[in-house]
Amino acid sequence: MNVLGPQLAVTKASENPGSWASSQSADAGEAPSIQPQGAICAKDTAEQPARKQRRPNADHTLGHIDPRRLARRLVVFTPTGAEIDMLVDRARQDIPGLGDTEVVHRVVSHNPDSFWAIARRENFNSRERRPEGFQAYLMLNHEGLRQLVAGTFKGTDPDTSLLASQHEKPAGIYIWCTHAWGALAGGMSLTLQKISTPLYRDVDVYSCASTPEGKYTLEGLGFTCGASYDGLVSDSVYKYTRAQPEAPLQPIYDNYLPDIETPQPSVTVARTMEELTRVFAVRSAVYMAEQRCPYGEEFDGNDFSATHLLGYVGQEPAACLRIRYFADFAKLERLAVRREFRGHKLARQMIRAGIEMCRMKGYTRIYGQSEKSLVDWYGQFGFRVPNEARELAFSEFGFVEILLDVDRHPDAVSIESDPYVIIRPEGRWHAAGVLEKSAARDQARPGALRQA
């Protein structure tokens, strides 16, 4: 890896077979400094004394970095050929001896998921994208990973027969080169999210480091030194394990566990009459009792065309949020937190859960009508007041329209999803549902027999 960015390992090609830089690549004398989030910037380092080694912060591992936070500041996208030329030329100024740009084009032509441009969100628009940094991966196939672990892989000019093509599952993902200064460094997490589609998400990520700073940073990101594959062992290749054969992670809109007493707030989709009653109890307390909203305005005829999220503190229903769905947008509304549970970021958790729920349903546009004093609060999730936003008033409060555009969730339920996934309980698409378990039973009741 030859990286100027999140996990810089300024390497000598002779030490690191995977590096794309030639033997003139930056040497350890330009050891990078590490920014608070594990970002490394060689330029900074040249002006600063080498940082004292300390134990990397486990909160900064790739799995802990919250891409939504980064996405407020950065965008990542597939660059054009000209943009690749520009980015590589610019990187060459920082990484003397960086390999031939034609090599990048060959790799990207083979698998377009290999190269991601990074830009500050404030500098980005679709007409003039202004990429500022990049992250390059090599999608290694079985033989490519074998050679990497064996130490014979030629990263300066990789043979495309060792690389998986775009719709082929790689055996390993190798961090080939990162050029991302300062604030752009978080782009690496965003690009990793891009390659967390079902095809890639359980594929382990590999890297190499030959300077103490590079090692420090890789360890801080959760990489461990040493890799084995197909009977081969390397004590210099670093590995970040993404494969998670165990139970899928609980999504944030479905992490409530009944009967388990925990102080942690949690959320569930209301799926039973009992849970709906709890939602209505929270709303009655907040809107009717506290805000003196008339019953007919609070229970407005939309409660049976919606998903209701129910937030708990321990086993106590404490918050709720209603989501309604339209053709090309979803609407978040009726956010309420019982007064005694406020100020502990429960509302924030409810909105995050709501956004994730909408993304899983395939929505990329989320609409809201914010009470005017809460517009900035909604801004923390990326909601904005669009130019054409209208103001409105009801139930004695003033509101303004807000909008959030999000990336499509890589696992969003769609018509192509497994038909059993489509019939799983709402919000529980990550776990086998009661109906697919029933499929194990014999089809003993075909329609004709039912009549008999």
Ligand SMILES: CC(C)(COP(=O)(O)OP(=O)(O)OC[C@H]1O[C@@H](n2cnc3c(N)ncnc32)[C@H](O)[C@@H]1OP(=O)(O)O)[C@@H](O)C(=O)NCCC(=O)NCCS
């Ligand atoms: C708004 C509400 C959901 C916030 O719940 P919460 O769990 O306390 O929220 P969080 O802890 O995640 O965030 C609290 C932050 O929101 C701010 N906030 C809460 N109500 C606010 C209001 N009416 N105007 C401006 N800011 C407000 C708090 O000052 C606090 O700010 P801080 O993070 O800078 O300290 C809760 O106050 C509530 O239920 N209010 C009544 C119903 C309502 O107004 N719903 C929103 C309709 S658009």
